[in-house]
Amino acid sequence: MPKINDVAENAGVSITTVSRVLNNRGYISESTRNKVFLAMKELNYQPNEMARSLYRKKSNMIGLIIPTVTNPFFSELTYHLEYFANLKGYKLVLCNSMKNIQKEHDYIDMLKKNQVDGILVGSSVLDVEHYLNLNLPIVSFERTLANIPTVTSDYITGGKLAAQLLLDKGCLKPALIFQAGGGPHHQSLLTAGIGQGFEDVLKGTAIRPVYMELDPDININQCHGNELLRIFNEHPEIDGVLTEDLLAAEIIRICNRLDKKIPEDIKLIGYDDVMIPSLLSPRLSSVRQPIKEMSEYIIESIIKQIKGEVVPMLHTIPVTLIERETT
């Protein structure tokens, strides 16, 4: 494999000059630059990115810490984050923390040692001080971290849209069924906005919603069937539900079993609108997360920070409600 000194010799310039061309530093005349490029082409020279990174103190790597890429929301997000990072010349190092404090801690340590240029962190569980001490560009999503730029979809409006649709369809006993936030930072999880928006809409009416929190579990194949069956047996009056897409699949099965017709007896709305809603029968109405837009903005935000620019502390992206066959 040709080395930098071979390029220098072939081009008739010094190694320093080749290095300057590669790193676009210092003054280089157009003709010298051309000679170097010609020599690189002739020799099929591949600059050693790792050596260049070390020199530039820039690795062009971004760390991504999420609970697990097996969750459809995070797999869709990871796909788009990688897409936009790649467009800008950045590589994505994937870390699945399973919302485990020790794992999150170890991943951050590893990413820092490997000199990533920035870290993207979703649903993090560590104390914010840990991130602030890193002295690295960071973007948080799905959780607000004080003094760290956060990108989120508009969960409050998502909750409002769903409540309004259930009201419009004549529901008198709507229920909100979600997994409990889990972890020590429940309050700071942005998804709490869904309930807030839902309540905001119903506040002005005589309708009081049923709130149900299921045991949280990160394994998406966890079965909540018994918990859900209990809820519908104890609350036979429920005639509308806002829930997560994954739970909606189980609710459809429970309703089949209890001979409750969707949407005739119960209107059902999911949240996220990633993959699952179109697979279900009937097809699920769902609040769509703007994952592509979020991903593009998250990558923009981290690159701006890497370049030393200031970015907004909170950026909120609008959501839409996609109506299908369950409302």
Added chain:
Amino acid sequence: MPKINDVAENAGVSITTVSRVLNNRGYISESTRNKVFLAMKELNYQPNEMARSLYRKKSNMIGLIIPTVTNPFFSELTYHLEYFANLKGYKLVLCNSMKNIQKEHDYIDMLKKNQVDGILVGSSVLDVEHYLNLNLPIVSFERTLANIPTVTSDYITGGKLAAQLLLDKGCLKPALIFQAGGGPHHQSLLTAGIGQGFEDVLKGTAIRPVYMELDPDININQCHGNELLRIFNEHPEIDGVLTEDLLAAEIIRICNRLDKKIPEDIKLIGYDDVMIPSLLSPRLSSVRQPIKEMSEYIIESIIKQIKGEVVPMLHTIPVTLIERETT
């Protein structure tokens, strides 16, 4: 941030000695080693992994090229690959190639320049020469690449298990409905084994299966509803189906529409058994891919190659059929 010379000074040894301790090279006495570790601890010294990598010519990075992490099979696989890589001290750089030849080419180029220690590639579309010329440890999965170690599940047995179950349940007109392999390497895609196994079982009977290939599409939200409706209208005799999990979801919807009962009128078996089967109503019987075992073996295989060990050219992992409510 403390540097290597600060550690040397604090420990009262030369920089070369600190470097030797860090890289575990050359003879170092136990007491010197302890002095260096103590100094590192006192100063909270973080060795620069990138500089060490350059010195050792080892990045501890593994590139993963898959079509898209949004597909549940690949997201589950990616999760486990990252898990096992992390256990062994390796980082995973994620690349979504969308089965696009140019993208796959560019990713390989990028990974090579960044000196990854090895590449894992699933459903690749590039010529095998391209991989052989890399002179890098590689593991292929979902496609056989001549002279490159390949890890796969036992697709032939998967097809056999499904055909046998349909026969046992009394099916006389089973159909095999898959998306066409797509891309220029259709023949080398290992999934072709499913059809082979299916046929092997039926060969000894008077039963001739119906084969249907749908237009391939990498976007999992692609709707095949019209194609499937046409198939069931043209072949009302179909009484059993082996298909992909994602297509099974659509087939359930089509059957509801045509008033065909599952499993009474049509028995349905999916393939992969990742997330989707348990979400559907009725719950889908499906051939389970041994994703965790595959991932563990893939990581073992790439690390052995990185260490210069020889690994088998083909390793096949057994599959099981999980019976649920559709058969």
